Amino acid sequence: MEICSKCSSPSFYTRRYSGEKFCEVHFKESVISKVSRTISKYGMLKYGERVGVAVSGGKDSLSLLLIMEKLCRKKGLELTALTVDEGIEGYRDEAISNATSITKKLGIRHVVVSYRELFGFTLDKALRQDDRDVSSCSFCGVMRRRAIDEAALRAGVNVVATAHNLDDFVQTFLMNLLHGDVERLGFMSPSYKDGAFPLRRIKPMMELYEEETALFAYLSGIPFQSVSCPYMHEGLRSEVRDFLNQLEAKHPGMKYVLFNSCMEVISHFNISKEKSKPCKFCGMPSSSGICGTCRMARLVRGGV
Amino acid sequence: MEICSKCSSPSFYTRRYSGEKFCEVHFKESVISKVSRTISKYGMLKYGERVGVAVSGGKDSLSLLLIMEKLCRKKGLELTALTVDEGIEGYRDEAISNATSITKKLGIRHVVVSYRELFGFTLDKALRQDDRDVSSCSFCGVMRRRAIDEAALRAGVNVVATAHNLDDFVQTFLMNLLHGDVERLGFMSPSYKDGAFPLRRIKPMMELYEEETALFAYLSGIPFQSVSCPYMHEGLRSEVRDFLNQLEAKHPGMKYVLFNSCMEVISHFNISKEKSKPCKFCGMPSSSGICGTCRMARLVRGGV
Numbered sequence: 001m002e003i004c005s006k007c008s009s010p011s012f013y014t015r016r017y018s019g020e021k022f023c024e025v026h027f028k029e030s031v032i033s034k035v036s037r038t039i040s041k042y043g044m045l046k047y048g049e050r051v052g053v054a055v056s057g058g059k060d061s062l063s064l065l066l067i068m069e070k071l072c073r074k075k076g077l078e079l080t081a082l083t084v085d086e087g088i089e090g091y092r093d094e095a096i097s098n099a100t101s102i103t104k105k106l107g108i109r110h111v112v113v114s115y116r117e118l119f120g121f122t123l124d125k126a127l128r129q130d131d132r133d134v135s136s137c138s139f140c141g142v143m144r145r146r147a148i149d150e151a152a153l154r155a156g157v158n159v160v161a162t163a164h165n166l167d168d169f170v171q172t173f174l175m176n177l178l179h180g181d182v183e184r185l186g187f188m189s190p191s192y193k194d195g196a197f198p199l200r201r202i203k204p205m206m207e208l209y210e211e212e213t214a215l216f217a218y219l220s221g222i223p224f225q226s227v228s229c230p231y232m233h234e235g236l237r238s239e240v241r242d243f244l245n246q247l248e249a250k251h252p253g254m255k256y257v258l259f260n261s262c263m264e265v266i267s268h269f270n271i272s273k274e275k276s277k278p279c280k281f282c283g284m285p286s287s288s289g290i291c292g293t294c295r296m297a298r299l300v301r302g303g304v
Numbered sequence: 305m306e307i308c309s310k311c312s313s314p315s316f317y318t319r320r321y322s323g324e325k326f327c328e329v330h331f332k333e334s335v336i337s338k339v340s341r342t343i344s345k346y347g348m349l350k351y352g353e354r355v356g357v358a359v360s361g362g363k364d365s366l367s368l369l370l371i372m373e374k375l376c377r378k379k380g381l382e383l384t385a386l387t388v389d390e391g392i393e394g395y396r397d398e399a400i401s402n403a404t405s406i407t408k409k410l411g412i413r414h415v416v417v418s419y420r421e422l423f424g425f426t427l428d429k430a431l432r433q434d435d436r437d438v439s440s441c442s443f444c445g446v447m448r449r450r451a452i453d454e455a456a457l458r459a460g461v462n463v464v465a466t467a468h469n470l471d472d473f474v475q476t477f478l479m480n481l482l483h484g485d486v487e488r489l490g491f492m493s494p495s496y497k498d499g500a501f502p503l504r505r506i507k508p509m510m511e512l513y514e515e516e517t518a519l520f521a522y523l524s525g526i527p528f529q530s531v532s533c534p535y536m537h538e539g540l541r542s543e544v545r546d547f548l549n550q551l552e553a554k555h556p557g558m559k560y561v562l563f564n565s566c567m568e569v570i571s572h573f574n575i576s577k578e579k580s581k582p583c584k585f586c587g588m589p590s591s592s593g594i595c596g597t598c599r600m601a602r603l604v605r606g607g608v
Contacts, residue, residue: 177565178551178558185569236555243547247482251540254482261481265489268572 017253052157057095059217087122167210186269321557356461361399363521364467391426471514490573
């Protein structure tokens with residue numbers, strides 16, 4: 001029987017890239033302390049900040065909420081959960097009700113915004129049209145990002161934490177290279193912030209493997225969603241994910257090494273902050289004078 | 305029947321990422337003109353230079369030799385073939401005799417050096433030892449690189465062309481990331497040159513897909529080797545290669561996009577030329593004062 005590296009209980013999980021073994025209690029502790037170290041390492045939170053957590057209601061974002069609740073309580077920081085209702089019939093309600101019941105239990109303020117109230121259409125409605133030139137996930141991603149910004153501004157928070165993990169991070173890095181979007185690497189920097197914009201985004205779980213966040217969720221009794229998004233279209237991302245998982249299985253720790261390489265590459269890309277211009281429709285930062293959200297929303301509204 | 309984009313002959317090859325179709329003649333022409341454009345684009349050759357081509361005797365390096373012979377003849381540049389005999393019984397002789405007969409036919413000067421004369425041992429002998437801390441390919445790669453430098457210096461050339469293609473290039477890029485060797489990205493730049501060293505290395509086929517160089521070799525009647533290297537140990541490289549080939553099959557042109565992304569990333573890594581120090585044993589450039597070749601060779605000699 002294998003023994004936890006921290007106590008004499010039986011171990012149930014081996015962190016293959018470090019060789020550490022954990023019982024359930026110490027595994028959960030190690031996840032929380034890893035998030036805490038990531039936050040310190042990259043200076044993600046400052047004293048007196050008002051923190052929002054983007055909570056879709058899936059296992060990753062609910063794990064983040066649990067962890068941030070503990071860490072913010074310790075640091076005396078205010079915490080608000082921010083949820084976006086995209087308007088996806090038969091899928092979104094379950095996640096939102098999970099989010100609502102957990103925030104209630106933890107006594108965390110919960111701000112919910114919807115595509116319908118913000119943009120005048122639900123995702124279901126928008127995707128019924130054919131004149132988009134992007135995939136459903138890219139479209140929804142741009143709109144959701146803005147919706148979270150809106151929720152954050154309403155809630156009066158100045159930092160928004162999202163549940164991206166190490167796997168998401170290295171996948172996105174490689175996808176940017178495979179799509180030729182090298183200039184986007186700079187936006188991946190943990191210290192990137194658009195100078196003109198009152199919000200900062202942080203990824204406190206970016207140094208945790210996906211399997212670790214999933215296991216944390218399971219051990220924390222977080223409900224897993226029973227249905228997947230009906231519009232899910234992952235294409236390239238799932239090919240990249242499979243490749244990296246195969247590599248990791250053969251070479252334990254390789255995703256971690258890759259993550260560090262990505263961070264080093266990213267540090268060579270300094271995005272000039274003066275580049276962004278206010279969007280002429282909504283005033284939010286944009287690269288060309290019309291932001292992606294307004295461009296897409298106008299297309300949809302023209303057609304709905 | 306599909307028709308060549310350049311003439312009215314039937315096409316036998318479609319360049320999937322550009323949509324161009326080629327008959328055999330125009331395919332070969334397009335490969336040669338692509339190499340010529342790569343050479344111009346990165347300023348790989350200058351007027352009056354003495355050019356060496358590293359010729360292992362495999363299909364890639366013999367294709368490069370054929371192409372460089374044509375291009376150098378046009379530009380009035382002197383060309384020498386450089387071959388290294390690592391000392392691998394039952395494998396190397398076939399390739400060297402292919403190289404010899406082709407250089408003879410083309411009337412190209414051919415300089416052959418061997419591990420035995422340069423280092424005092426054959427690869428067969430060196431690999432019989434167990435105290436190496438690197439794979440056979442890494443060991444042989446370091447020694448062969450030096451052997452080519454020696455052959456080049458003897459031949460009096462100042463530029464050495466190697467047969468690396470686009471696939472090799474993007475594989476190496478990703479492998480550097482997966483190994484955490486980010487500082488090596490700078491060495492991949494086509495304009496990288498160690499300031500203290502009288503040789504420049506160029507990769508004129510770096511913008512050609514591997515399948516294109518293989519097809520060029522086939523159409524040019526270049527003999528394919530009947531045996532593989534007995535020490536071949538590709539591990540990670542073949543996993544990366546398979547992944548990229550699968551991606552390319554689903555998304556034609558993706559390797560090409562990735563190549564351009566790699567080049568853009570690499571342009572952010574300026575290797576400081578002052579970093580290299582002369583090796584205290586051989587005087588060649590090194591990062592630490594003892595070069596990799598001397599470090600490895602001394603280990604082997606200690607044991608042989």
